[in-house]
Amino acid sequence: MLRKSGRESSGSRTHNDSTSSLDHSQRSKSSTRRKREAEDPLQSALLYFKEVEAGTPWRGNYVLEKHLDTIERTAFNKGLPPEGIDIMIDFALGLRMGSVLGVRVMKTLIPATVVPQSALIKGVSWFCVGKLPSNLQVMFFRWFITVFDLVDSKEQLHLLYGFLFCFLTDEHLCPYICHLLYLLTTKESVKHYRIRRLLDLQAKIGKQPYLQALLSLYKVFCPELVTFSMPTKIKSAFKNYDSNWKTAIAAVQKKSKVEILMQLPNNIAQKTTSRKRKWNSNLNVPLVSSSVSEINNKTSISLSRNAMLPLEQLRTFSQLLQNVHRIEFPAQMGSVLNSPLLLHYINCVTDDSVFLRLDYWLGHALQEEFLFCKDANKQNTSEATEFFNKLITAQQFLQEGFSSCETFIYKFLHVWNGSEYRSQILSLLSWIPMAPVTDMKQLLCEPLMLLFFSSSVFFKCSVIECLNNMLVNWLTWHSVYATEDIDMNLPGHSPMNMTLSELVNSVIELVQFTGRISTIGLHLEGYNTLLLHFVLSFYETVSDMYLKYDMPLVIMPPGGVFYPALISLDPISVNQLCHIMYRYRTNLVSAKDPELQRKKRFHISSKTYSEYNQYVVSMVNCLWKSKAFIRDNHPMGIEINPKLLNETKVAEYRNSFNIVHHPALMGYAIDFFQKCWPGDKHLNISSIKGRHWDWYLEYLYGQGFHGLRQFIESSITRVDHSVSRIGKR
Numbered sequence: 001m002l003r004k005s006g007r008e009s010s011g012s013r014t015h016n017d018s019t020s021s022l023d024h025s026q027r028s029k030s031s032t033r034r035k036r037e038a039e040d041p042l043q044s045a046l047l048y049f050k051e052v053e054a055g056t057p058w059r060g061n062y063v064l065e066k067h068l069d070t071i072e073r074t075a076f077n078k079g080l081p082p083e084g085i086d087i088m089i090d091f092a093l094g095l096r097m098g099s100v101l102g103v104r105v106m107k108t109l110i111p112a113t114v115v116p117q118s119a120l121i122k123g124v125s126w127f128c129v130g131k132l133p134s135n136l137q138v139m140f141f142r143w144f145i146t147v148f149d150l151v152d153s154k155e156q157l158h159l160l161y162g163f164l165f166c167f168l169t170d171e172h173l174c175p176y177i178c179h180l181l182y183l184l185t186t187k188e189s190v191k192h193y194r195i196r197r198l199l200d201l202q203a204k205i206g207k208q209p210y211l212q213a214l215l216s217l218y219k220v221f222c223p224e225l226v227t228f229s230m231p232t233k234i235k236s237a238f239k240n241y242d243s244n245w246k247t248a249i250a251a252v253q254k255k256s257k258v259e260i261l262m263q264l265p266n267n268i269a270q271k272t273t274s275r276k277r278k279w280n281s282n283l284n285v286p287l288v289s290s291s292v293s294e295i296n297n298k299t300s301i302s303l304s305r306n307a308m309l310p311l312e313q314l315r316t317f318s319q320l321l322q323n324v325h326r327i328e329f330p331a332q333m334g335s336v337l338n339s340p341l342l343l344h345y346i347n348c349v350t351d352d353s354v355f356l357r358l359d360y361w362l363g364h365a366l367q368e369e370f371l372f373c374k375d376a377n378k379q380n381t382s383e384a385t386e387f388f389n390k391l392i393t394a395q396q397f398l399q400e401g402f403s404s405c406e407t408f409i410y411k412f413l414h415v416w417n418g419s420e421y422r423s424q425i426l427s428l429l430s431w432i433p434m435a436p437v438t439d440m441k442q443l444l445c446e447p448l449m450l451l452f453f454s455s456s457v458f459f460k461c462s463v464i465e466c467l468n469n470m471l472v473n474w475l476t477w478h479s480v481y482a483t484e485d486i487d488m489n490l491p492g493h494s495p496m497n498m499t500l501s502e503l504v505n506s507v508i509e510l511v512q513f514t515g516r517i518s519t520i521g522l523h524l525e526g527y528n529t530l531l532l533h534f535v536l537s538f539y540e541t542v543s544d545m546y547l548k549y550d551m552p553l554v555i556m557p558p559g560g561v562f563y564p565a566l567i568s569l570d571p572i573s574v575n576q577l578c579h580i581m582y583r584y585r586t587n588l589v590s591a592k593d594p595e596l597q598r599k600k601r602f603h604i605s606s607k608t609y610s611e612y613n614q615y616v617v618s619m620v621n622c623l624w625k626s627k628a629f630i631r632d633n634h635p636m637g638i639e640i641n642p643k644l645l646n647e648t649k650v651a652e653y654r655n656s657f658n659i660v661h662h663p664a665l666m667g668y669a670i671d672f673f674q675k676c677w678p679g680d681k682h683l684n685i686s687s688i689k690g691r692h693w694d695w696y697l698e699y700l701y702g703q704g705f706h707g708l709r710q711f712i713e714s715s716i717t718r719v720d721h722s723v724s725r726i727g728k729r
Contacts, residue, residue: 089106
């Protein structure tokens with residue numbers, strides 16, 4: 001009995017020892033797990049979602065809530081790493097714990113750096129199962145579009161084009177599929193059967209903007225397949241719905257200071273209730289990155305002839321020339337604004353899809369992402385200023401404006417306060433393409449006129465300079481691309497198709513509009529010298545439109561500009577006016593050439609010649625003949641009743657505006673008098689006449705009055721001091 005009892009006691013001790021050892025092992029593993037979770041809770045959470053079995057209940061699941069809180073907290077603070085994106089998207093679309101939890105997990109897919117291509121392919125593969133609810137399908141594709149420019153590589157994504165195209169028949173997914181296909185489309189993607197499918201779908205649901213945008217891109221790539229006409233402008237083809245994701249990515253970007261390859265908006269969910277609105281933006285030009293896979297650093301840039309050249313390896317202009325046929329533009333076209341080499345390439349390429357894609361990116365960045373919000377800060381203002389400056393530099397380099405900028409500017413002018421981003425907005429405004437007269441009046445003239453009359457003299461000067469640059473760009477465009485026999489239409493990326501007569505009408509409207517606001521602006525600002533200088537600079541361009549820019553048009557300045565310049569106190573303004581009148585004469589004389597008239601097929605009205613001759617007579621009477629205030633019947637002329645002049649008791653008042661007594665030139669006359677008669681203490685500039693008059697003219701010419709010299713030598717016959725007029729025909 002004692003032995004048996006001993007054996008039982010020994011067995012009991014063995015069992016207790018094994019149980020104790022097992023408990024110790026479990027406690028050790030639990031302790032290790034808790035330690036690991038304490039050290040890196042994100043990795044533990046990702047491991048949980050990677051290994052959790054389908055059908056695991058989620059209600060009341062404390063472990064699930066703990067790990068999901070970790071994922072959400074990390075995602076919105078630091079963003080998820082690429083492997084985390086892969087794990088979480090597989091969990092969400094795999095419906096391991098149902099669609100409700102899947103939607104919640106989708107909202108946490110905030111990448112810290114890039115999105116792995118494999119995650120998107122895995123997500124698309126779940127559509128083959130046929131179990132995803134429609135709301136989760138829509139959510140996935142919206143997220144796909146949002147992070148498209150963060151994908152590390154897109155080679156395999158292009159292989160999904162046909163599979164994604166099949167989802168166009170789903171009315172809920174169609175807008176998002178069109179948007180995604182627009183981003184993925186290459187020339188090889190355009191097939192005849194796809195065009196036919198899109199047309200059938202359009203006939204069924206109507207001409208939706210997203211369908212027309214995709215068809216327009218197809219037409220650019222393969223115009224021989226898309227032979228029907230498409231609208232030149234498609235407004236809001238793809239809308240921006242996902243501000244929450246983008247706002248979260250923007251916050252992660254700023255916290256981590258990581259360069260992410262896309263532009264992101266600020267908080268646009270909040271609607272301001274204040275009428276005083278400020279611009280707040282977070283516009284970043286993406287870095288240049290190719291859509292092909294990364295290549296080993298040891299690989300030489302001299303790849304095989306058929307291989308595409310990664311843009312990151314493009315460093316010099318010689319490399320651009322050597323590999324010009326192997327360059328593939330990035331999926332994010334906005335990155336070309338950061339690359340002078342790609343701008344060179346764009347300037348030479350004949351592929352209109354480049355401009356279409358760049359216009360799409362700019363339109364999205366300017367209209368969807370540059371939005372009003374209640375609060376503004378200096379950091380965002382500097383980001384927007386830098387973005388605008390890069391855009392302006394690109395337009396100046398290409399010598400062409402973008403149609404998306406035109407749409408943005410027209411909308412912006414109606415809400416602009418004239419202060420924020422003034423220099424950048426006016427520079428962008430100067431590059432807008434020509435528009436019909438009716439559109440100009442409504443979209444350009446009316447809002448700009450309200451800003452012009454309610455702002456300072458410095459803003460008025462900036463507006464006149466902007467209109468001058470706009471006119472120069474229009475005239476340059478005409479002189480380079482237009483002839484009198486064809487419609488003036490730039491290929492593909494030009495937003496307007498305009499005939500010569502329509503272009504002339506638009507130029508006339510721009511010049512007359514500038515003349516009207518200049519006349520009133522000068523009066524409001526007391527004929528400010530600086531403003532007058534900018535106005536005369538504008539009319540320097542106008543005076544040379546025919547000879548310099550081949551524009552069959554001559555428009556004289558209004559009296560409200562001419563006469564203030566003629567009697568200005570500023571010698572530079574008087575000299576400018578003389579040069580302008582000389583250029584008008586040169587253009588009008590050339591326009592009278594019968595051969596040129598027959599070639600250009602235009603005729604300048606006799607009213608223009610009469611107005612020019614009237615101005616010349618007024619200038620000669622004032623500056624040369626000493627006959628101011630007489631025979632000037634212009635409505636804004638300086639003719640004054642002689643009785644009234646006699647009552648002023650001013651001796652020799654008719655000499656008041658000749659080249660000796662003119663207020664703008666009197667300082668030069670005094671200096672000349674003192675040099676000619678250094679010992680004469682009695683200042684009498686009226687003695688400057690006869691041969692001294694001629695010497696005085698040479699003195700003025702030596703002081704830089706070249707415009708005055710041009711006018712006198714062209715319009716005044718020195719023998720009998722008569723006016724050289726241009727005859728009417």
